[in-house]
Amino acid sequence: xxxxxxxxxxxxxxxxxxxxLYIGSHNEDSLNPNAVDxxxxxxxxxxxxxxVLPGTSLKGVLRSxxxxxxxxxxxxLRNNCGKKVDRKKxxxxxxxxxxxxxxxxxxxxxxxxxxxxxxxYPEGEYKIGxxxxxxxxxxxxxxKGSALFDFEYxxxxxxxxxxxxxxxxxxxIKLLIDLFERINEGYIVFGGxxxxxxxxxxxxxxxxxxxxxxxxxxxxxYIDKGxxxxxxxxxxxxxxxxxxxxxxxxxxxxxxxxxxxAI
Ligand SMILES: [Zn+2]
Numbered sequence: 001x002x003x004x005x006x007x008x009x010x011x012x013x014x015x016x017x018x019x020x021l022y023i024g025s026h027n028e029d030s031l032n033p034n035a036v037d038x039x040x041x042x043x044x045x046x047x048x049x050x051x052v053l054p055g056t057s058l059k060g061v062l063r064s065x066x067x068x069x070x071x072x073x074x075x076x077l078r079n080n081c082g083k084k085v086d087r088k089k090x091x092x093x094x095x096x097x098x099x100x101x102x103x104x105x106x107x108x109x110x111x112x113x114x115x116x117x118x119x120x121y122p123e124g125e126y127k128i129g130x131x132x133x134x135x136x137x138x139x140x141x142x143x144k145g146s147a148l149f150d151f152e153y154x155x156x157x158x159x160x161x162x163x164x165x166x167x168x169x170x171x172x173i174k175l176l177i178d179l180f181e182r183i184n185e186g187y188i189v190f191g192g193x194x195x196x197x198x199x200x201x202x203x204x205x206x207x208x209x210x211x212x213x214x215x216x217x218x219x220x221x222y223i224d225k226g227x228x229x230x231x232x233x234x235x236x237x238x239x240x241x242x243x244x245x246x247x248x249x250x251x252x253x254x255x256x257x258x259x260x261x262a263i
Pocket of ligand 1: 048073074075079080083100101102103104108
C-alpha cells in the first residue's frame with residue numbers, strides 16, 4: 001500500500017570533529033583486542049578508502065537521545081510500540097496513533113521510519129591518528145589485564161551528511177534542532193572511547209529544504225516548482241527562530257492529521 005506523500009524535508013549538515021572520533025570497522029561496541037586491527041570504518045570512493053560516519057550510527061545515537069527528550073517514549077528493548085499494534089487490524093494511521101513520539105519519527109517493528117539518515121563523509125583534509133588502549137571486557141567493563149591494542153581514529157575532519165524526513169510535522173524538525181544543540185554542547189557524542197573525551201562534534205553548517213505537495217498549504221514564501229512548492233532555510237539560527245514557539249510537549253507530538261499550515 002502506498003502512503004500519500006504530503007511533504008518532505010531535506011537537511012544538509014556539516015559536523016566538525018572537536019575531539020578524536022573512533023568508529024570501529026568491526027562493531028562500535030566491541031573493542032575486541034583479538035581482532036586483527038581496530039581501524040576506523042571506511043568505504044571505498046573512487047578506489048580510495050574514506051572514513052565514514054554511518055547513517056545507522058547517527059540514527060541510533062539520535063534515537064536514544066530523543067527518548068530522553070520526548071515524554072512518554074517507549075523502551076525499544078522491553079515494551080516497544082511494535083507490540084501494541086494489531087498487525088491484522090491496524091492500518092498506518094492506527095499504528096501511528098498507538099506509537100510513542102520516538103517511534104512516530106524513527107519507526108518501530110510495526111511502523112515505517114519517517115526519517116532517513118545518509119552516511120556522512122569528510123569534506124576536504126582530515127587526519128588519521130593511532131593510539132594504544134587497554135582492552136576492555138565487554139561484559140564487565142573492566143580492563144582485561146594489561147593487554148594493549150592499537151586503534152585508529154579520525155581528527156580535524158568535517159563530516160558532511162544529510163537527513164530526509166517524509167510527512168514531517170514541525171515538532172520533528174524542532175526535535176532535530178534540539179538534538180544538534182546537544183551535539184554542540186557536548187552532551188551527544190559519537191563512536192567509541194567517549195569516556196575518554198572522544199566523539200565530540202560541532203555543527204558548522206545546516207540548511208533545510210521544505211517541500212509541500214499540497215500547494216494550498218504554502219505561504220507566498222514558497223517557490224512553485226510544478227509538482228510541489230519549495231522553500232530553503234539557509235541557516236541553523238533561521239530555522240531555530242522559525243520554530244521557537246513549537247514545544248516538544250505531548251500535546252504537540254500527539255498530532256496525527258495534516259491540518260497544519262506550512263512553516
Ligand atoms: Zn515507541
